[in-house]
Amino acid sequence: MSNMLIKMKVNGTEREVLVEPEDRLLDVLRDDFGFKSPKEGCGTGDCGLCTVLMDGKPVLSCVTPAFQARDREIVTLEGLNDDPLMKNIEASFRDHHAAQCGFCTPAMEIMGYDLLKAKSKPTKEEVKEAISGTLCRCTGYYDIVDAIYDAGGSE
């Protein structure tokens, strides 16, 4: 086992961290840097709740080795809470009662953000597709789809 000192930009701040090859990006974000919004729902890359943005693209941080984030830019929901688009999405989630237990909410909001960045007024079908890899067990998705859809309309 060889430890590696790597640099990455996390939520706008340059960070350094010593990682082992087996370390997951999810644990580095949660334990080393204290960003708890990415969640572990399965640990196998199947539920999508650990989703964060790496160089602007959604990745599953539970199956991404931490060293792969070297010299990359990582953004979690904490890093987007002041972003106007994300504020719209968060407000829309609240208006639509789209968070029940709330455990999938950060990942859903990030997937909604990623979609609305690319296309400000998607169809509901496009919203469904965008969140199809992110599992929710409480809402049946309807309120989440409506929340993202409506946040798009208000851009």
Added chain:
Amino acid sequence: MAVSVENYITELQKKAERGELLYIGQSLKRIDDLEKALGSPIYTNDLIPRNTLYAKLVLSKHPHAWIRSIKVSGAAAHPGVRAVLTYMDVPGINESAAIVPDRPLFAHEKVRSTGDIVAAIVAEKEIRAMEARDLVEVEYDPIKPVFDPIEAMGADAPKIHESGNVAKHMRVAKGNIDAGFNEADVIVENTYKTQFQDAVPMETETAFVVPHDDRLLIIGSMQSPHNTQASVAKVLGWPLERVEVIQAVTGGAFGPKSDETPGDVASIAALGALKTGKPVLMSMDRRESMIAHTKRHPSIIKHRTGVKSDGRLTASRVEIYLNGGAYASLGVMVIIRATFHANGPYEIPNVLNDGYKVYTNDTYAGSFRGFGAPQAIFAAESQMDEIARKLNIDPLDLRLMNMLRPGKRTSTGQLMDDSCGLPECVDAVVRSSDYRKKVAEYSTQSGRVRRGIGMAILHHGNSLGPENNDYAYVYLNVDKHGIIHLGTALTEYGSGAVSGIAQIAASVTGIPLEHFVIDRPDTDKHKESGATVASRVTVIGGNAAKNAAIKLKERVISFAASLLDSNPEKIKLADGYAFSTDNPEKTITWNEIAKRSFKAGVSLDVVGYYIAPKCIWDPDTGVGSPYNQYTFGAAVAEVEVDVETGELKILNFHVAYDVGKVINPAQAIGQIYGGSVQGIGYAVMEELIHVDGRVANPNLKDYYIPTSMDIPDKFIPILIEKPGSMGFHGAKVIAEPPIVLPGPAIRNAILNATGMEINGLPITSEKISMNYAQHE
């Protein structure tokens, strides 16, 4: 605010005079939504320190075996390992059972399923604990297992427990079953089967335990902090008061977190914490959770129904065999609800139901949303369509002729009064779906891709009913800033129900919801209030909140009278203001009242208590009134089936639920959406597969739950209000019923589309295409 205070209050006064309730029936934002929208660190695993210890489980490798020996020295010597725990390390009682004392925390002498916990490793890193699991050496002496519940009831079956393999038998008997069959023109017999379903709360079971002084602090994900406290105290041999349990924000639960698993994770972390003197986190990974926690019981349900040629039901004989897996758990209560609801929402003069919760060597089944109703109603409502087919009458007409309505009696002889909104529910979904036109249109198709429409209806006994005493405490503590801390041991795990009972308190007091916060449930602060199960928060907790709010209002009025130089009889509270009817111009705000009460040394703190009327029923026959009130519901599913590939699309789904009185429409509909989609998963894709007692798909790659692409494009939820006798202004429960109807409604729609009766869940594409191949 846009209008003047005076005008606004006048409006509210008028509203009160018209008998309208303040804040009720409004989709107010739930109290806890901001922290969730921001992704704040609020769940158990978000709260732990960096350098804690982690526990992982060693599970049994055999479904049924004697344990010859357990050797832990290799695991204990593994780098980073701080403790290895087995039954030898339990200072109190090695038992983690909810009701029937049949389940050890750590396997001792014998394992009865592959979900049995043999040992636990406590290590400095999770990965070290995982590595050390394989170093625990267990010598097994396998015993012949049994996996089929009917086989397990046979005289020669391997004995799983000394007491025999029937964990619980429940009977409902009304009228004379033989006479009922003699009277019948036609007798219809069928057997229905359902599968293991995993609840898959997105957050798995987890507990963090901190030893301090001579006490333990436990923070975890659970439905009942007091049950967790009792489990841990029993295992440690400690008095309850040395164990404090706080429920962290909980990422979904659906039943398993009310059963025995939260006690397991907390007890193991507690033993590890005491052995090492350090805080320990026991957080199940998805695989551990799916193997070791309780699932929905698979069932075999036999129906024999007598019916006159015009469709009138004369007799219903139902036998339910629930595969309980190796332990009783709350399953001994599940079989009670299943047996009470086994005939569906119909008046049938002669009934005989026998329900059995049977031990097998599968992993154990227990509490899960619906609690026996999904299996019972799938069978009962499939049977109704089979009867209709045999008599060649429309399934809707058969239902209309026999179903419960005011003046009719249930299978236990309970009289339905005006609170029975089933006819309104049926009418609503029939209209919404254009059922009559489509059912005729679809019954004569022959192509490869066919459409079908099907329905299912239900009654759902509210809250605990026959299962236990049904009570709750709600505390309203007022601070000097006017913030009202609502405290209760009832837990929030997603539904928003605790926010809903705050809405009831707001309505009663006239103090707006934004002044309320919800305190974390804490065994040191809140009295035991029964587990948060059976969808009981809104009804039972709502009444406790109402009772607390009545007292708070009295105190506020009394104090406000002194501030306004008036008599208490003349003080009114509305939307955060108090005024005297003598001088409505002079108002005082709630914040001012709270501040002044603090300065005056007048406490406004109150506690409300509510216990439901006792349900009277005969334990031998079930006859009587096992539930104080019922929720009613109806669903229509429209599907498109490709009979060759088996591809199934649920085109639209219409549901109506009689919820008595809607407290928060958005949240009620949120339960209907979420429960229905979980029910669609149960209907068409979910199955936790056991092969010789081993779970074949304990992960989310191979166990499918619905994604956003699997939901019907069109979903129409309808709320009906026929007030019940128990809840706030007639409120009834809504969290559980919606999971029940998709299974039979979709099954019956496929029957309408293809003429194929598929009597087992889940109805996967493979099952449809296989059935079609055999059918042709």
